[in-house]
Amino acid sequence: MPTVSMTVNGKRVSAEVEGRTLLVELLREHLGLTGTHVGCDTTQCGCCTVHLNGTGVKSCTVLAASCEGATITTIEGLATEGKLHPMQEAFREHHALQCGFCTPGMIMSAVDIVRRKGNDLDERTIREQLEGNICRCTGYHNIVIAIQSGAAAMKQSRPSGAPPG
Amino acid sequence: MSININTPSPAISGGGLGRGRIGQPVLRKEDLRLITGAGCFSDDVNLPGQAYAIMVRAPHAHARIVSIDTAQALAAPGIIAVLTGRDMLADGMKPIPHRPFSPHPADMPLENTDGTPIFTAPHYPLAPDKVRHVGEAVAMVIAESVAAAKDGAELVEVDYELLPVIANTAAAASPTAPRLFDQARSNVCLDGVMGDAEATAAAFARAAHVVRFETKIPRVTGVPMEPRAAVGAYDPAIGHYTLHAGTSGAWRTKADLVIMLGVGDDDVRVITNDVGGHFGTRGMLYGEFALVIWGARRIGRPVKWTCERNEAFATDYQGRDLVVEAELALDADGNFLAMRGSNISNAGGHTTNFSPLRKGVEIMSSIYRIPAAHFRARGVVSNTAPTRPYRSSGRPEVLYVMERLIDLAAREHGFDRIELRRRNLPTEAEMPYTNPFGMIYDSGAYHRVMEKALGLGDWAGFPARRAEARARGKCRGIGVANYVDTASGVPRERAEMTVHRDGTVDVIIGTVSTGQGHETSFAQLVTEWLGVPFDNVRILTGDTEFVKFGGGTHSGRGLRLASIVIWGASQQIIEKGKRIAALLLECESGAVEFRDGAFVRPGRGRTVSLTEVARAAHELPDVPDDLRGPLAAISDETITTAQFPYGCQVVEVEIDPELGSLEIVRYSAVDDVGRAVNPAIIHGQVHGGIAQGVGQALMEHCYYDPETGQLLSGSFMDYAMPRADNFPFFNTEYVETPSPTHPLGMRPAGEGGTAPALGVMINSIVDALSEFGVRHVEMPATPERIWRAIREARGGAQSMCDRNTPEVMLR
Known part of the structure; x- marks a missing residue:
């Protein structure tokens, strides 16, 4: 079996994978990073969203073997130096989760929306950009509020001159 | 200790100054782990040495199992065992202990009119002789990896003798329909009545107006975002089983497993950590839970099974699926005199649960004052996945029927929609109110809550908004729906x-x-x-x-x-x-x-x-x-008393008549929660409940091909899930009228978002289309259905009588 090496949440990792092994399987089963969830088999629900080289991807549709040399961030790697990411804070502050299963994917997507669309997000933009993430508990109301608030907080917490996200 | 329910609610003073007292929207304790990926859902559990199970599932909706050949599969790499229904029976496994109804004394009895017992039949985790819906498990393959188990499952040869299929709810009730169970006289397992036939007939005889409504509330499914998963272990030294699985209650799951395995109470342990949604879907034991612990005993290693989404669509317990014919009688002033009709509920391929049928028919009159009523209630089986209660079990269906009847009565007999509701809502002085089926509604400020919702939705300002929309070529509609919910369950x-x-x-x-x-x-x-x-x-x-x-x-x-x-x-x-x-x-x-x-x-x-x-x-x-x-x-x-949450929703929609597309522009809800413990959680429950009700009204549908019983909505590509851009921000408020039947005054808030949502959505859509003369739009009210309804009403090209025609119209 081929070996694949990448950086996950700041750590260099290597694993032997089959050609058919998915990135989400590598994360959950080989690396024990079970915060990334699998909610479907058709790349619709977004529960498995992670950042691949800084871009949001659904890790159920990425072959692990294709990630040689990549940098991956999962929900476990979002908080830094023991401090929650502003988007994580916003989800907690605004009761944007109930069962919590879609939440890691939602938060990773939300951070990616900020990267793509900036920190000043209107309601319509957020709702449209959440097309690839399904939540069954919240009716999205508090998720939209949290993303708006988290995006603004990311601007404040960002060192001046740094790119958004 | 006994609680006297007549004593006033305990004072909420008594210490705890500071954060976290009753009434505060305190941040949730569970969230820190869930936002950092540190939660523990069922598939996150792994036991040392575990093997992996995959189910071999029936591709046919109705077939006799002639033989199962496991030889090729057993010879495949990595396969540890292939177990069939025959192995399961040989080991003495008992059927899943389904109960037709939840045992609560506040609910009304529903029995067969002819005095015979309700028909039930054994439902085994692996079908031993016959499959009755697509996806029913016939064998379990256990292997060293999921991939090996999947490969092995492909090699299990099952020889089926195909049988005639019946998937349509109303048709399943026919005495000539193909029968699912040889030992039954028909597919009708339960055929009873509720209410007073004589008083109802007398009231209809003197009615000034009668309005009639026939509908099918489609089959939907709960879709918790976490697919089911289970890990089973067995300790032969002490004969002890352990199951890790997402359940709605570990103790009940254990009690069921003890019965199925025929072991002692202490011989099974069930552990449930974080659970990724429920909505009724996880309310009964799933066969796979018994199979993984049995499999673990058979192979001497832990066994893990994780459901894939396509399996979940085919085999999660589904919900709703009710065919209704209803009539409402009114006097000349618009006072409701009586209602009557018939409900047929579809339990699917096994006699799992008839609770939604009973929970619906006993509040068929909804929150309104109706002196007499009489309904026939039938529960049938069909070649579809089994059903059970789904969020607000049985009530959203019948509340929708009542709210449609009121709007139809207003339109066909010249009443104002709101005035008709005001006239027939019981006042606070009439409480407790006994409905015509015998249910006693504990209390409620029904008028106050409806007026509050009408204010929140700015009912009075609607004509101006409609005119403004019309100037843009859009059709605006507004709807209102009240609800009352019966909170009973395991007492x-x-x-x-x-x-x-x-x-x-x-x-x-x-x-x-x-x-x-x-x-x-x-x-x-x-x-x-x-x-x-x-x-x-x-x-x-x-x-x-x-x-x-x-x-x-x-x-x-x-x-x-x-x-x-x-x-x-x-x-x-x-x-x-x-x-x-x-x-x-x-x-x-x-x-x-x-x-x-x-x-x-x-x-x-x-x-x-x-x-x-x-x-x-x-x-x-x-x-x-x-x-x-x-x-x-x-x-x-x-606690033998039930509680009765109630409330009102007002919705405004805007429809593009050329496309049939719809936008919800305002959504207002008022719920009486009795006494609010955490306002943030309450609002969140209402938001999520609304989304599930709106999903059913507008897009969700478990669609079975009527000829073959094949599920055609078996993935997120086919089953339309509500997404963020389907909704506006919701405008939710609650009031606190302590429930006199709860010692602390509480009324539940988890189902009120869903209960009136079906009715209020269809009422607002029909109102938007009223200028075209559209009388009704069946659920799910997709853009296509709305577009066809407009075209037909305009007298344009006749719509094709295709599969989107409600099945109630096809009979």
């Missing part, structure tokens, strides 16, 4: 409370949070009543090692019943604490009072904290035996 619950020497309090309880935030709202109760800091309270659930009884989470019974037993246990702790404090304060226990989390001897100024008392229970040499530490209490209560 018993148990709490075990311990105050530790460090001042922390543990509460063991038999409900499981599947997103409702029990760790937070239950802790708020303890903080309120014992004055313990919020962070010092820990709610422990989901492990039968310490949960000795629990009714599980359903029927709005989480906080509703937990509050009663947590209150009971808190009071016992205070009484015990007073006696210990009396020793420390050197006085009679009768002289001790409990205030703000401490025991005081009034007038003497001396106080001892709850923590000091808990410590003294361990350390004082002269503590009586019955008070010796730990300071603990158990409250185990059976």
Whole structure:
């Protein structure tokens, strides 16, 4: 079996994978990073969203073997130096989760929306950009509020001159 | 301890100054782990040496199993075992112990009119002889990896003899329909009536107006975002099984497994950690839970099974699916006189549950004053996945029927929609109100809540908004729907409370949070009543090692019943604490009072904290035996009264008549929650409930091909899930009218978002299309259906009588 090496949440990792092994399987089963969830088999629900080289991807549709040399961030790697990411804070502050299963994917997507669309997000933009993430508990109301608030907080917490996200 | 339900609600004072008391929107305790990826859902559990199971599932909706050849599969790489229904029966596995109804005395009886017992038949985890719906499991392949198990499953040869298929609800009730069960006379398992036939007929005979409505409330499915998963282990040394799985209550799951395996009560342990949604879908035992622990015993290693989404669509217990014919009689002034009709509920391929049929028909009259009613209620089986209660079991369907009848009566007989509702809503002076089926609605300010919702939705300002929309070529509609919900379910619950020497309090309880935030709202109760800091309270659930009884989470019974037993246990702790404090304060226990989390001897100024008392229970040499530490209490209560949450929703939609596309522009909801513990959680419950109701009204549909019984909506590509851009921000408010049948005044808030949503959505859509003369649009009201309804009403090209035509019209 081929070996694949990448950086996950700041750590260099290597694993032997089959050609058919998915990135989400590598994360959950080989690396024990079970915060990334699998909610479907058709790349619709977004529960498995992670950042691949800084871009949001659904890790159920990425072959692990294709990630040689990549940098991956999962929900476990979002908080830094023991401090929650502003988007994580916003989800907690605004009761944007109930069962919590879609939440890691939602938060990773939300951070990616900020990267793509900036920190000043209107309601319509957020709702449209959440097309690839399904939540069954919240009716999205508090998720939209949290993303708006988290995006603004990311601007404040960002060192001046740094790119958004 | 017994609770006198006639005593007034306990005062909410009594300590706990500061964060986390009743009424505060305190942040949830569970969230830190869930936002950092540190939650533990079922598929996150892995046991050393585990093997992996894959189910071989039937590709046919109705077929006899002639033979199963496992030889090729067993020879494949990595395969450990291939087990069939025959192996399962040889090992003595019993069927899943389904119960046709939840046992609650407040619900009305529903029995066969001819006096025969309700027909039920065994439902095994692996079909031993016959499959009755697509996806039914016929064999379990266990292998070294998921991939090997999948490859092995492909090699299991099953020879089926195909049988005629019946998937249509109304057609399944026909005496000539193909039968699912050879031992039954027909597919009708239950055929009963509720109400007073004579009084109803008399009322209809003198009615000035009669309005008639026929509809099919389509089959939908709960779709918790976490697919089911289970890990089973067996310890041969002590004959002990352990199951890790997402359930709605570990104790009930264990009790069912004990029956299926025929073992002792202590021989099975069920552990449920984080659960990724429930909505009724997880309310009964799934066969795979029994299979993984049985498989673990067979192969001598733990066995893990994880459901894929396509399997979930085919085999999760589904919901709704009701065919209704209903008539409403009114006098010349618009007073409701009576209603009558017939409901047919589809249980699917097994006799799993008829609760939604009963829970619906007993409140067919909804929240309105209707002196007489009579309904026939039938439960049928068909070649579709089994059904069970789904969020607000049985009620959204019938509430929708009532709200449609009212709007149709208004339109066809010249009444104002709102005036008709005002005229027929019981007043507060009429409470408690007994509905025509015998249900006693405990209390409620129905008029006040409806007026509040109309204000929130700015009903009065609608004509101007409609005119503005029309100027843009859009059709605006507004709708209103009231609801009343019956919160019953398993009537018993148990709490075990311990105050530790460090001042922390543990509460063991038999409900499981599947997103409702029990760790937070239950802790708020303890903080309120014992004055313990919020962070010092820990709610422990989901492990039968310490949960000795629990009714599980359903029927709005989480906080509703937990509050009663947590209150009971808190009071016992205070009484015990007073006696210990009396020793420390050197006085009679009768002289001790409990205030703000401490025991005081009034007038003497001396106080001892709850923590000091808990410590003294361990350390004082002269503590009586019955008070010796730990300071603990158990409250185990059976509450035979139901509670009746109610409320009103107002919705405004805008439709593009050229495209049939729809936008919800305003969504307003008012719910009476009796007494609010955590406002943030309440609003969240209402938001999510609305989304599920709107999903059913507009897009969701478990669609079975009527000829073959094949599920054509088996993935997120085919089953339309509500997404963020389907909704506006919701405008939700609640009122607090204490329920007189709950000792603390509480009414559940978890189902009220869904209950009126079907009716209010279709009412607003039909209102938007009223200018074209559209009388009704069936659910799901997709853009295509709306577009066709407009075209037909305009007298344009006739729509094709295709599969989108409601099946009620095809009979």
